[in-house]
Amino acid sequence: xxxxxxxxxxxxxxxxxxxxxxxxxxxxxxxxxxxxxxxxxxxxxxxxxxxxxxxxxxxxxxxxxxxxxxxxxxxxxxxxxxxxxxxxxxxxxxxxxxxxxxxxxxxxxxxxxxxxxxxxxxxxxxxxxxxxxxxxxxxxxxx
Amino acid sequence: xxxxxxxxxxxxxxxxxxxxxxxxxxxxxxxxxxxxxxxxxxxxxxxxxxxxxxxxxxxxxxxxxxxxxxxxxxxxxxxxxxxxxxxxxxxxxxxxxxxxxxxxxxxxxxxxxxxxxxx
Numbered sequence: 001x002x003x004x005x006x007x008x009x010x011x012x013x014x015x016x017x018x019x020x021x022x023x024x025x026x027x028x029x030x031x032x033x034x035x036x037x038x039x040x041x042x043x044x045x046x047x048x049x050x051x052x053x054x055x056x057x058x059x060x061x062x063x064x065x066x067x068x069x070x071x072x073x074x075x076x077x078x079x080x081x082x083x084x085x086x087x088x089x090x091x092x093x094x095x096x097x098x099x100x101x102x103x104x105x106x107x108x109x110x111x112x113x114x115x116x117x118x119x120x121x122x123x124x125x126x127x128x129x130x131x132x133x134x135x136x137x138x139x140x141x142x143x
Numbered sequence: 144x145x146x147x148x149x150x151x152x153x154x155x156x157x158x159x160x161x162x163x164x165x166x167x168x169x170x171x172x173x174x175x176x177x178x179x180x181x182x183x184x185x186x187x188x189x190x191x192x193x194x195x196x197x198x199x200x201x202x203x204x205x206x207x208x209x210x211x212x213x214x215x216x217x218x219x220x221x222x223x224x225x226x227x228x229x230x231x232x233x234x235x236x237x238x239x240x241x242x243x244x245x246x247x248x249x250x251x252x253x254x255x256x257x258x259x260x261x262x
Contacts, residue, residue, distance in 0.1 A: 002218060030228045032258035033221050075145060075177075079222060082173045086229035089169050106176070114176050 001071065002034040004064035005080045007044060008105065011061050012087040014048045016095050023090050065108055077109035085114060144214070145177040147207030148226050150187060151248065155230040157191040158200045159240045166233050197240060201247050208251050220252040228259055 013019065013027055028041050036044075051057050068077050081102060088098040099114075106113045152170055156162045167188065174184050194200050211223050227248065231241040237259065249256045 002221070005222075026232050029258040030225055030232065033225050033228060033254060033256060034218075035221065078145065078176050078178065079148070079226075082176055083225065083229060085169065085173055085176070086226070086233070089166075089233055090229070092233070112176060112178070114172050 001067065001076060002036065003040075004067040005083055006031045006034055006036045006041070007061060007064040008080055009083050009087045010041075010044050010048065011057070011064075012084040012098060012101065013090075014045075014051075015057070015101050016097050019045075020091060027087060027090065061105075065105070068109055074109075074111050077106075077111045081106045081109065081111060081114065144210065144219070146179055146183070147210040148223055149174050149177060149179055149184075150207040151204060151223055151227050152230045153187050153191045154194075154200045154204050155227045155241055155244060156233075157194065158197065158244045159238050162191075166230075169233070170230070197243055197247075200244055204244075204248055208248060211252060217253075220254050223252060224249050224254045224256060228256075 009027065009031060013023065024045070028038075031041055032038070047060065051060055068080055071077075084102045084105065088094050088102060103113045149170070152173070156166055156170060171184055190203065191200075194203055207223075211219055224245065227241075227245050228237070231237040231245060237245070242259075245256060245259070
Protein backbone atom coordinates (compact mmCIF):
# COMPACT_ATOMS: atom_id res chain seq x y z
CA UNK A 1 0.00 0.00 0.00
CA UNK A 2 2.74 2.46 0.95
CA UNK A 3 4.52 1.90 -2.36
CA UNK A 4 1.30 2.55 -4.27
CA UNK A 5 0.67 5.79 -2.38
CA UNK A 6 4.28 6.89 -2.88
CA UNK A 7 4.07 6.21 -6.61
CA UNK A 8 0.86 8.22 -6.98
CA UNK A 9 2.44 11.09 -5.06
CA UNK A 10 5.45 11.09 -7.37
CA UNK A 11 3.16 10.82 -10.40
CA UNK A 12 1.29 13.92 -9.21
CA UNK A 13 4.56 15.76 -8.75
CA UNK A 14 5.80 15.05 -12.27
CA UNK A 15 2.59 15.14 -14.27
CA UNK A 16 2.87 18.83 -15.12
CA UNK A 17 6.22 18.06 -16.78
CA UNK A 18 8.15 20.21 -14.34
CA UNK A 19 10.09 18.98 -11.32
CA UNK A 20 11.10 21.71 -8.92
CA UNK A 21 14.24 20.62 -7.06
CA UNK A 22 13.12 22.05 -3.73
CA UNK A 23 9.67 20.51 -4.05
CA UNK A 24 11.20 17.15 -4.97
CA UNK A 25 13.56 17.28 -1.97
CA UNK A 26 10.71 17.99 0.45
CA UNK A 27 8.40 15.38 -1.04
CA UNK A 28 11.23 12.87 -0.94
CA UNK A 29 11.61 13.55 2.78
CA UNK A 30 7.88 13.16 3.32
CA UNK A 31 7.61 9.95 1.33
CA UNK A 32 10.44 8.46 3.38
CA UNK A 33 8.17 8.63 6.42
CA UNK A 34 6.28 5.78 4.76
CA UNK A 35 9.46 3.71 4.83
CA UNK A 36 10.44 4.34 1.22
CA UNK A 37 14.24 4.47 1.05
CA UNK A 38 16.41 7.03 -0.71
CA UNK A 39 17.22 4.50 -3.40
CA UNK A 40 13.60 3.48 -3.93
CA UNK A 41 12.57 7.12 -4.30
CA UNK A 42 15.41 7.87 -6.72
CA UNK A 43 14.54 4.78 -8.72
CA UNK A 44 10.87 5.77 -8.98
CA UNK A 45 11.83 9.28 -9.98
CA UNK A 46 14.27 8.06 -12.60
CA UNK A 47 11.56 5.79 -14.03
CA UNK A 48 9.43 8.88 -14.64
CA UNK A 49 12.22 10.34 -16.75
CA UNK A 50 11.77 7.49 -19.22
CA UNK A 51 8.11 8.40 -19.73
CA UNK A 52 7.49 10.12 -23.02
CA UNK A 53 3.82 9.58 -23.73
CA UNK A 54 0.52 9.41 -21.93
CA UNK A 55 0.29 5.67 -22.52
CA UNK A 56 3.68 5.18 -20.82
CA UNK A 57 2.50 7.25 -17.90
CA UNK A 58 -0.72 5.26 -17.56
CA UNK A 59 1.19 1.98 -17.75
CA UNK A 60 3.57 3.24 -15.07
CA UNK A 61 0.85 4.10 -12.55
CA UNK A 62 -1.37 1.09 -13.32
CA UNK A 63 0.25 -1.27 -10.76
CA UNK A 64 -0.31 1.33 -8.02
CA UNK A 65 -3.97 1.67 -8.99
CA UNK A 66 -4.36 -2.12 -9.13
CA UNK A 67 -2.87 -2.48 -5.65
CA UNK A 68 -5.31 0.04 -4.21
CA UNK A 69 -8.30 -1.41 -6.08
CA UNK A 70 -7.48 -4.91 -4.80
CA UNK A 71 -7.69 -3.65 -1.23
CA UNK A 72 -11.41 -2.80 -1.72
CA UNK A 73 -11.01 -0.18 0.98
CA UNK A 74 -12.54 3.21 0.15
CA UNK A 75 -10.89 4.80 3.19
CA UNK A 76 -7.42 3.91 1.94
CA UNK A 77 -8.32 5.01 -1.59
CA UNK A 78 -9.58 8.32 -0.19
CA UNK A 79 -6.36 8.82 1.72
CA UNK A 80 -4.29 8.06 -1.38
CA UNK A 81 -6.23 10.65 -3.41
CA UNK A 82 -5.88 13.12 -0.54
CA UNK A 83 -2.09 12.79 -0.53
CA UNK A 84 -2.17 13.51 -4.26
CA UNK A 85 -4.19 16.68 -3.61
CA UNK A 86 -1.65 17.84 -1.05
CA UNK A 87 1.26 17.15 -3.39
CA UNK A 88 -0.48 19.08 -6.17
CA UNK A 89 -0.84 22.03 -3.82
CA UNK A 90 2.76 21.84 -2.63
CA UNK A 91 3.98 24.59 -4.94
CA UNK A 92 0.91 26.73 -4.23
CA UNK A 93 -0.36 26.36 -7.79
CA UNK A 94 -2.87 23.76 -8.85
CA UNK A 95 -2.73 23.07 -12.54
CA UNK A 96 -5.56 21.70 -14.65
CA UNK A 97 -3.52 18.66 -15.60
CA UNK A 98 -3.07 17.83 -11.90
CA UNK A 99 -6.78 18.28 -11.23
CA UNK A 100 -7.71 16.02 -14.14
CA UNK A 101 -5.20 13.37 -13.08
CA UNK A 102 -6.45 13.33 -9.49
CA UNK A 103 -10.09 13.26 -10.55
CA UNK A 104 -9.42 10.38 -12.95
CA UNK A 105 -7.61 8.48 -10.21
CA UNK A 106 -10.54 9.01 -7.83
CA UNK A 107 -12.92 7.76 -10.49
CA UNK A 108 -10.81 4.66 -11.19
CA UNK A 109 -10.65 3.93 -7.46
CA UNK A 110 -14.42 4.34 -7.22
CA UNK A 111 -14.48 7.20 -4.74
CA UNK A 112 -16.05 10.67 -4.84
CA UNK A 113 -14.16 12.89 -7.22
CA UNK A 114 -12.65 15.99 -5.57
CA UNK A 115 -14.54 19.11 -6.67
CA UNK A 116 -11.78 21.61 -7.01
CA UNK A 117 -11.58 23.01 -10.49
CA UNK A 118 -9.36 26.09 -10.45
CA UNK A 119 -12.30 28.21 -11.64
CA UNK A 120 -14.22 27.47 -8.44
CA UNK A 121 -11.27 27.42 -6.03
CA UNK A 122 -10.92 31.08 -5.13
CA UNK A 123 -14.65 31.93 -5.10
CA UNK A 124 -15.25 28.86 -2.92
CA UNK A 125 -12.57 29.88 -0.42
CA UNK A 126 -13.79 33.48 -0.33
CA UNK A 127 -17.41 32.49 0.09
CA UNK A 128 -16.63 30.22 3.04
CA UNK A 129 -14.39 32.84 4.69
CA UNK A 130 -17.01 35.58 4.36
CA UNK A 131 -19.77 33.24 5.55
CA UNK A 132 -17.69 32.20 8.55
CA UNK A 133 -16.95 35.82 9.53
CA UNK A 134 -20.62 36.71 9.09
CA UNK A 135 -21.65 33.79 11.31
CA UNK A 136 -19.17 34.91 13.97
CA UNK A 137 -20.57 38.46 13.94
CA UNK A 138 -24.14 37.12 14.12
CA UNK A 139 -23.24 34.82 17.01
CA UNK A 140 -21.53 37.67 18.89
CA UNK A 141 -24.58 39.89 18.41
CA UNK A 142 -26.82 37.18 19.80
CA UNK A 143 -24.75 36.79 22.99
CA UNK B 144 -9.77 7.12 11.31
CA UNK B 145 -10.42 9.70 8.61
CA UNK B 146 -11.63 12.17 11.21
CA UNK B 147 -8.50 11.61 13.28
CA UNK B 148 -6.31 12.38 10.27
CA UNK B 149 -8.44 15.43 9.41
CA UNK B 150 -7.94 16.77 12.92
CA UNK B 151 -4.17 16.38 12.65
CA UNK B 152 -4.21 18.21 9.31
CA UNK B 153 -6.23 21.10 10.74
CA UNK B 154 -3.96 21.33 13.77
CA UNK B 155 -0.92 21.56 11.49
CA UNK B 156 -2.58 24.22 9.37
CA UNK B 157 -3.50 26.39 12.37
CA UNK B 158 -0.52 25.93 14.68
CA UNK B 159 1.61 28.65 13.09
CA UNK B 160 -1.10 31.20 13.90
CA UNK B 161 -2.27 31.71 10.35
CA UNK B 162 -4.24 29.46 8.07
CA UNK B 163 -4.62 30.92 4.57
CA UNK B 164 -8.12 30.67 3.06
CA UNK B 165 -6.80 28.67 0.12
CA UNK B 166 -5.20 26.13 2.46
CA UNK B 167 -8.40 25.80 4.47
CA UNK B 168 -10.32 25.27 1.26
CA UNK B 169 -7.92 22.51 0.28
CA UNK B 170 -8.38 20.81 3.64
CA UNK B 171 -12.16 21.13 3.32
CA UNK B 172 -12.06 19.47 -0.08
CA UNK B 173 -9.85 16.71 1.27
CA UNK B 174 -12.34 16.20 4.10
CA UNK B 175 -15.08 15.93 1.47
CA UNK B 176 -13.09 13.11 -0.15
CA UNK B 177 -12.67 11.55 3.29
CA UNK B 178 -16.48 11.65 3.71
CA UNK B 179 -16.47 14.03 6.67
CA UNK B 180 -19.70 16.02 6.66
CA UNK B 181 -19.73 19.81 6.50
CA UNK B 182 -21.10 20.31 10.00
CA UNK B 183 -18.27 18.24 11.45
CA UNK B 184 -15.75 20.14 9.30
CA UNK B 185 -17.01 23.49 10.60
CA UNK B 186 -16.86 22.21 14.15
CA UNK B 187 -13.26 21.11 13.78
CA UNK B 188 -12.20 24.44 12.25
CA UNK B 189 -13.96 26.34 15.01
CA UNK B 190 -12.27 24.28 17.71
CA UNK B 191 -8.87 24.89 16.12
CA UNK B 192 -9.50 28.62 15.93
CA UNK B 193 -9.99 28.71 19.69
CA UNK B 194 -6.57 27.17 20.42
CA UNK B 195 -3.67 29.41 21.38
CA UNK B 196 -0.32 27.77 21.83
CA UNK B 197 1.50 24.57 20.93
CA UNK B 198 0.48 22.85 24.17
CA UNK B 199 -3.18 23.49 23.33
CA UNK B 200 -2.71 21.95 19.91
CA UNK B 201 -0.88 18.90 21.28
CA UNK B 202 -3.68 18.45 23.81
CA UNK B 203 -6.33 18.83 21.07
CA UNK B 204 -4.53 16.10 19.08
CA UNK B 205 -4.71 13.54 21.90
CA UNK B 206 -8.02 12.02 20.78
CA UNK B 207 -6.84 11.42 17.18
CA UNK B 208 -3.54 10.05 18.51
CA UNK B 209 -5.42 7.53 20.65
CA UNK B 210 -7.65 6.60 17.72
CA UNK B 211 -4.66 6.04 15.46
CA UNK B 212 -2.66 4.22 18.13
CA UNK B 213 -5.61 1.85 18.68
CA UNK B 214 -4.97 0.41 15.24
CA UNK B 215 -1.52 -0.63 16.43
CA UNK B 216 -0.21 -0.41 12.86
CA UNK B 217 3.04 1.36 12.02
CA UNK B 218 1.72 2.03 8.51
CA UNK B 219 -1.25 4.03 9.78
CA UNK B 220 1.00 5.90 12.21
CA UNK B 221 3.28 6.86 9.33
CA UNK B 222 0.41 7.92 7.06
CA UNK B 223 -0.97 10.16 9.80
CA UNK B 224 2.36 11.98 10.14
CA UNK B 225 2.68 12.12 6.36
CA UNK B 226 -0.56 14.10 6.17
CA UNK B 227 0.71 16.56 8.77
CA UNK B 228 3.98 16.98 6.88
CA UNK B 229 2.20 17.53 3.57
CA UNK B 230 -0.03 20.21 5.08
CA UNK B 231 2.98 21.86 6.70
CA UNK B 232 4.88 21.95 3.40
CA UNK B 233 1.99 23.58 1.54
CA UNK B 234 4.16 26.68 1.22
CA UNK B 235 7.28 24.59 0.53
CA UNK B 236 8.72 25.02 4.01
CA UNK B 237 7.96 23.75 7.47
CA UNK B 238 8.03 26.54 10.05
CA UNK B 239 9.23 25.96 13.65
CA UNK B 240 5.76 25.68 15.24
CA UNK B 241 4.68 23.13 12.63
CA UNK B 242 7.94 21.30 13.11
CA UNK B 243 7.47 21.13 16.89
CA UNK B 244 3.87 19.92 16.58
CA UNK B 245 4.80 17.22 14.06
CA UNK B 246 7.74 16.21 16.26
CA UNK B 247 5.51 15.91 19.34
CA UNK B 248 2.86 13.82 17.56
CA UNK B 249 5.46 11.67 15.76
CA UNK B 250 7.09 10.93 19.11
CA UNK B 251 3.77 9.75 20.54
CA UNK B 252 3.07 7.60 17.48
CA UNK B 253 6.69 6.41 17.34
CA UNK B 254 7.25 7.56 13.77
CA UNK B 255 10.76 8.35 12.59
CA UNK B 256 10.77 11.81 11.02
CA UNK B 257 14.50 12.21 10.43
CA UNK B 258 13.87 12.46 6.69
CA UNK B 259 11.62 15.50 7.03
CA UNK B 260 13.00 18.84 5.94
CA UNK B 261 12.19 20.58 9.21
CA UNK B 262 12.66 24.19 10.21
